Amino acid sequence: MRIPFVRTTLAAAALLAVAVTPARSSTEPAKDELPGLAYESEYYERVLAEEAASAPVFEVAPEVTAAKKSIQARVQAFVDANGTRYTFATSSDPTLGKVVLVTDAPRDVVSGLVGADAEHVNVIGNGVTDTSRKYDTAPFWGGAGLKFPGEVPCSSGYVVQDGAAKRYMVTVAHCYHVVNQSVWVEQAPAFAQNVPEHVGWVLKQGLATGHDIALIGGKTYTGRIYSGGTNSTTSRAVATASDPLENVWTYCHSGRTTGEQCGHGVVDLDAQFCSSSGCKQPVAKFKGGTLNDGGDSGAPFYSRFADGSVAIRGHVIGRDFGVDQAGYAEKYSRVKAKYGVSIVPGA
Structure with missing residues (x-):
């Protein structure tokens, strides 16, 4: 079927141009009312104000703000006392509802700086502090992912010590029943080039006596357990x-x-x-x-x-x-x- 050709006259084009020209806001002055830069300045200021008014509002909970201030004060005191050996960036992230602490300090330093505000903080490591449940680092915590290479992961439990003050990580023997077998964290952090951290060796296990208990030892462990989500x-x-x-x-x-x-x-x-x-x-x-x-x-x-x-x-x-x-x-x-x-x- 032939599509009919429609000839557009100059008059018709003019009408089309009028039809598609956006109407000027009733609040926008005509250009001849505010000549030159004065007009442009007022127009841009109004656009920016409208943009600001329509932007999403993110509110940070008062307790998160308080936690940020406390941590920032502790970081400042630490740097004043110890110099600039480690780096820190402390801020609140309204999209997370958390304080974000980015640092290359080791875990014991970070724990002291975070203190009682831990529930309000996401720690993002740079280098040796890049830790979470899935790629824990020494000193190891309970609640983290563990595995034998090639096996299904299980979890670490909590830390105990014997009469000689030797420490062990408690976990289950049905996952870790081979005495002297090496145990590793579940995943390797990016900085480790796909080499997961060694958690220790299975030193004791109790399946033979009906105890689903294994003790991992040989590394450093501390009395903390992971909280929060899976990462x-x-x-x-x-x-x-x-x-x-x-x-x-x-x-x-x-x-x-x-x-x-x-x-x-x-x-x-x-x-x-x-x-x-x-x-x-x-x-x-x-x-x-x-x-x-x-x-x-x-x-x-x-x-x-x-x-x-x-x-x-x-x-x-x-x-x-x-x-x-x-x-x-x-x-x-x-x-x-x-x-x-x-x-x-x-x-």
Whole structure:
């Protein structure tokens, strides 16, 4: 079919030009009313004002602002006392609702600077402090991802020490049952050129006696556990340890798969849990909240205090996925009795 040709006259073109010319705002002066630069200045100022008025408003919570000021003051005092060996950039990010601390300082320095404001801070490492649950660095914390090379990851639990003050990281024997086997963090940070950090060696494991407990040693470990989400850089200090109580619904776990999850209640302190690695009893059975999942085995099971610190109650060993929907944890007393160890508190 032939498309008819339409001839556009000059008059018609003029009408089209008028039709597509945007109408001038009633608030915009005619150019002959404000000649030259005076007109341009007022116009641009009004455009900028309208742009500012329509921009999204990001508000930072007062507690985040207070945390930023506190951390900035501590950083300044540290630099004044120690010089410029490390670099720091401290700001608030309204899109995250957090203080962002970018630094190349080691973890012990960062922990001291962040202090009680840890829950409001995202630490972004540059170099040796590039740490999170998935690529922890020494001194190692509980709640991080661990693995044998080529194996499915599990989680670290919490730190204990023997009578000689030798420290160990508690985790599960069903993941780490080969004595003297090396254990590594789950992932390598970008600066490490794909070489994950060595967490230590499996020095003890208790599957033969029905204990889903392994102790990793040979490196440095400290009494803190990761908090927050699955890629968190924040942590909580361990204050003490004791067994959980039945019918208390404020317990938490913190693992590499589900992060920190609370609202668990212990329904039985004398449960039996039999899996491919054998039977364990007596263990704690818990329900409620978001339960542990694959990869969380070994994660600390704990209660929280008002100041953010925690009481270790045990470590996660498994769950059932049937109608019952429950998780299971080795109790702290079983670790203490089996190996003659005590909890290591954290700063």
